[in-house]
Amino acid sequence: MSNIIKTLDVxxxxxxxxxxxxxxxxxxxxxxxxxxxxxxxxxxxxxxRCWLFVAHESQLVxxxxxxxxxxxxxxxxxxRQKDGSIKVFLNACPHRGNKVCFSESGSTRGFICNYHxxxxxxxxxxxxxxxxxxxxxxxxxxxxxxxxxVAKVDTYKxxxxxxxxxxxxxxxxxxGPMTWYLDALFDNQEGGTEFVGGCxxxxxxxxxxxxxxxxxxxxxxxxxxxxxxxxxxxGGSVAKVSDFDESYSVNWNGHGYEFALDTVGNVAxxxxxxxxxxxxxxxxxxxxxxxxxxxxxxxxxxxCTIFPNFSFLPGQNTVRVWQPRGxxxxxxxxxxxxxxSAPDEIKEMWRKGAMMxxxxxxxxxxxxxxxxxxxxxxxxxRVTAKQDLYVGLGMDTFMEETRLPGNVYQGQLNEANxxxxxxxxxxxxxxxxxxxxxxxxxxxxxxx
Amino acid sequence: MFTKSAALESVxxxxxxxxxxxxxxxxxxxxxxxxxxxxxxxxxxxxxxMPGIENRRRExxxxxxxxxxxxxxxxxxxxRDLQRRVARFRQPSAWAENPATRNVHHVSNVEAFVAQAPNxxxxxxxxxxxRSRGLDEEYVIYGxxxxxxxxxESGLKLLKRLILIPNATLSCKNINTFL
Numbered sequence: 044m045s046n047i048i049k050t051l052d053v054x055x056x057x058x059x060x061x062x063x064x065x066x067x068x069x070x071x072x073x074x075x076x077x078x079x080x081x082x083x084x085x086x087x088x089x090x091x092r093c094w095l096f097v098a099h100e101s102q103l104v105x106x107x108x109x110x111x112x113x114x115x116x117x118x119x120x121x122x123r124q125k126d127g128s129i130k131v132f133l134n135a136c137p138h139r140g141n142k143v144c145f146s147e148s149g150s151t152r153g154f155i156c157n158y159h160x161x162x163x164x165x166x167x168x169x170x171x172x173x174x175x176x177x178x179x180x181x182x183x184x185x186x187x188x189x190x191x192x193v194a195k196v197d198t199y200k201x202x203x204x205x206x207x208x209x210x211x212x213x214x215x216x217x218x219g220p221m222t223w224y225l226d227a228l229f230d231n232q233e234g235g236t237e238f239v240g241g242c243x244x245x246x247x248x249x250x251x252x253x254x255x256x257x258x259x260x261x262x263x264x265x266x267x268x269x270x271x272x273x274x275x276x277x278g279g280s281v282a283k284v285s286d287f288d289e290s291y292s293v294n295w296n297g298h299g300y301e302f303a304l305d306t307v308g309n310v311a312x313x314x315x316x317x318x319x320x321x322x323x324x325x326x327x328x329x330x331x332x333x334x335x336x337x338x339x340x341x342x343x344x345x346x347c348t349i350f351p352n353f354s355f356l357p358g359q360n361t362v363r364v365w366q367p368r369g370x371x372x373x374x375x376x377x378x379x380x381x382x383x384s385a386p387d388e389i390k391e392m393w394r395k396g397a398m399m400x401x402x403x404x405x406x407x408x409x410x411x412x413x414x415x416x417x418x419x420x421x422x423x424x425r426v427t428a429k430q431d432l433y434v435g436l437g438m439d440t441f442m443e444e445t446r447l448p449g450n451v452y453q454g455q456l457n458e459a460n461x462x463x464x465x466x467x468x469x470x471x472x473x474x475x476x477x478x479x480x481x482x483x484x485x486x487x488x489x490x491x
Numbered sequence: 492m493f494t495k496s497a498a499l500e501s502v503x504x505x506x507x508x509x510x511x512x513x514x515x516x517x518x519x520x521x522x523x524x525x526x527x528x529x530x531x532x533x534x535x536x537x538x539x540x541m542p543g544i545e546n547r548r549r550e551x552x553x554x555x556x557x558x559x560x561x562x563x564x565x566x567x568x569x570x571r572d573l574q575r576r577v578a579r580f581r582q583p584s585a586w587a588e589n590p591a592t593r594n595v596h597h598v599s600n601v602e603a604f605v606a607q608a609p610n611x612x613x614x615x616x617x618x619x620x621x622r623s624r625g626l627d628e629e630y631v632i633y634g635x636x637x638x639x640x641x642x643x644e645s646g647l648k649l650l651k652r653l654i655l656i657p658n659a660t661l662s663c664k665n666i667n668t669f670l
Contacts, residue, residue: 145546145548146546146547146548146551147545147546147547147659148545148547148551149547149548149551150551151551239561239562239563240559240561240562240563241543241545241559241562241563242543242545242563243543243563243565243661244659244660244661245660245661245663245664245665246660246661246662246663246664247664248664268586270582270584271579271582271583271584271585271586271588272579274578274579274582274584275575275576275578275579275582276575314575374660377563378563379563394561394562394563394567395564395567395572397563398563398564398565399568399572399575402563402565403565403661403663403664403665403666404541404565404566404576404665404666406575406576406579408665409579409585409587409665409667410585410586410587412587412664412665413586413587413664414587
């Protein structure tokens with residue numbers, strides 16, 4: 044099993060974490076967005092341990108279909124196997140470390156390193172080299188020098204996740220009851236979802252957490268930050284979230300989903316009445332499939348982050364990963380997700396609409412980028428970096444009496460999910476092993 | 492990938508002068524944030540398209556090589572879409588536009604050909620867009636453009652634009668301008 048990846052030795056925890064992150068007090072400090080020392084711990088204790096989103100199954104239809112992406116800053120190849128399974132390898136040759144796949148996607152029978160011609164099949168086995176005879180003369184054991192395979196790969200409803208850490212909990216345990224909510228977007232119709240094609244990459248000078256936290260539970264910013272985009276797309280302001288009768292923030296293991304039950308609030312900002320109609324048309328069948336409650340969520344005012352850096356917006360149907368590139372830089376990878384069963388015209392409207400709203404040219408995202416960059420950059424000031432930042436909204440909103448799964452909080456204008464996100468971050472940075480990560484979940488694992 | 496049809500003939504010197512003046516004026520209107528006048532140069536049937544660039548092996552091309560008409564695009568716009576983008580720029584609550592972004596659009600390598608459809612020209616150019624925001628942010632985007640201009644009763648209008656940047660990863664957070 045020598046092709047299995049070597050895991051990292053865990054370095055000592057930082058000793059000042061409590062000063063920059065105390066969620067019982069409802070405060071964090073800007074240092075967590077700017078510190079190189081904290082970032083290096085994150086690569087090791089979060090990105091080398093957690094389950095990370097690497098692909099959607101629709102990108103890997105046939106044997107040999109692959110995409111390349113990163114897990115943290117580690118480059119990986121995700122490839123469909125002959126038996127239908129998916130493997131994930133480090134995109135680095137085990138000879139001198141050169142990248143073996145330079146393409147972002149495609150279909151292949153194998154990967155060949157440009158440097159010394161080491162050649163691998165899609166299962167990662169080393170099958171040959173330039174001048175292979177000289178290796179035999181050195182008693183070289185080809186079976187030990189295949190592509191390094193990540194510890195675990197698993198899928199949930201088309202979403203492919205991988206982890207470098209053999210000790211990590213199962214994907215099912217990691218996601219917990221969040222899967223019940225993921226179904227509202229990823230399993231609301233027979234056949235599930237697909238990505239429409241392509242991946243747009245852009246660069247932000249911001250910390251990955253500020254973006255992930257925005258999607259984990261910050262709808263509060265939308266009414267203010269995105270006023271200009273809403274007026275441009277709808278001719279009026281965005282839905283006033285505080286007017287909703289019923290809305291929730293739900294979290295588990297640092298993941299978070301905040302949502303209203305207005306069915307179409309998110310899709311409406313695309314400004315395409317046919318998309319609103321599509322949502323209303325499928326809603327009865329969603330109610331049959333998932334129940335009335337989740338049929339109200341399929342394109343409602345809502346957002347979600349699966350810890351640490353996988354996020355999406357139901358309704359706008361943008362899916363993204365905030366790839367860390369240093370403490371104050373990210374690469375944003377975005378995709379557009381649609382129901383496989385949707386008519387072509389509807390898929391096409393989502394392809395354009397998601398980009399028109401949430402992309403580097405999106406009228407909504409324009410105003411996010413500016414905010415996130417300066418939330419990060421102000422922490423360059425050593426004094427500024429140490430000041431408390433308020434994250435205390437909704438401290439007493441936990442719902443003991445609910446039939447919903449997960450840690451459920453009343454109302455989506457609430458920083459409960461943000462606190463849970465940073466708490467899990469804190470707990471992982473503080474833990475040497477998974478067993479040292481405290482279980483802070485207090486809600487139900489399954490819906491009643 | 493887009494390539495010139497061999498059959499196309501160059502336009503006359505007079506038309507070339509007119510086309511070059513059109514492109515220069517367009518660039519200046521964008522630099523001066525005169526978006527409504529810029530929209531006045533756009534034909535009502537515009538297809539304003541800037542596909543995402545994908546890094547693919549030569550033996551695994553997309554429909555158009557390193558881009559694909561059915562994949563995600565930075566712009567894939569009709570006139571209504573362009574008008575919506577302008578409408579956002581004009582909102583007092585467009586927080587990220589105040590203070591203003593300072594723009595320079597530079598156009599060069601202009602070639603113009605008589606197109607097959609009546610009253611239309613195929614116009615190729617390269618561009619550089621330099622933007623600065625705040626005290627020290629600077630973003631440079633460059634690329635190639637393949638335009639179709641059409642002569643109407645109210646002068647030349649932009650009917651089609653294909654914008655190709657070389658970058659598979661955009662090196663900045665947004666494109667808060669037109670290219």
